[in-house]
Amino acid sequence: MRASRFTNILFAFLFVGAGVFAAVFLYRDYQHFDNLRSENVQLSSRHAALAEESAKREGQLDKLQGDKEYIESVIRTKLNYAKEGEVIFRFER
Numbered sequence: 001m002r003a004s005r006f007t008n009i010l011f012a013f014l015f016v017g018a019g020v021f022a023a024v025f026l027y028r029d030y031q032h033f034d035n036l037r038s039e040n041v042q043l044s045s046r047h048a049a050l051a052e053e054s055a056k057r058e059g060q061l062d063k064l065q066g067d068k069e070y071i072e073s074v075i076r077t078k079l080n081y082a083k084e085g086e087v088i089f090r091f092e093r
Helices: 002-064 066-080
Strands: none
Touching: 002 066
């Protein structure tokens, strides 16, 4: 009877020890999973911003390839060109 009780107690301690051991590793894995999830959220928002910027630049490229008025406005604003007879005034900021 005594040996049977000792074996039951031993198995109970082994079972509890295995549970604690598993809980520690599961908690570590949960923390890692949580970090990956937050990184995924950040990367998803960055991806959305980059996709929006890409669409905007593709629109600008389409305009530069076909819209003469847009090309003229870009040349005038970015390169400071003027038509004949125009005077450009530059103001210091």
